[in-house]
Amino acid sequence: MLDGCLRYAQEMYAKANKEYQLLMEFLLSVIEAWGDFKEDLIQVDKLGSMQSDAVFIAQTQDIINLDFNTARSNIF
Structure with missing residues (x-):
């Protein structure tokens, strides 16, 4: 049961912030597709x-x- 709760929490958090999870054994498939973590x-x-x-x-x-007078910016 604890594994299920941890997996759910990891998935919910990872879907929200699109970051590698703390518990690598519960990787979200979309993040797992990125490959190995590179520090x-x-x-x-x-x-x-x-x-x-x-x-x-x-x-x-x-x-x-950056045009701070009109609060607009043009990037690239």
């Missing part, structure tokens, strides 16, 4: 500190155009 080694704590530089580069290279 991303990026240092997430550095992303925020590099955001302003990334936006500047994107704007100067015409990759992104």
Whole structure:
């Protein structure tokens, strides 16, 4: 019975957020189709500190155009 409850909880959560589940033995088929989990080694704590530089580069290279005056943005 506990396995059934865990499987139900995992499926409900995975369907909502489309992420790998905590309990790998109860993989949702749509997520299982992605293949093996590949760990991303990026240092997430550095992303925020590099955001302003990334936006500047994107704007100067015409990759992104953010118009904060009209609250519209054109990406790509």
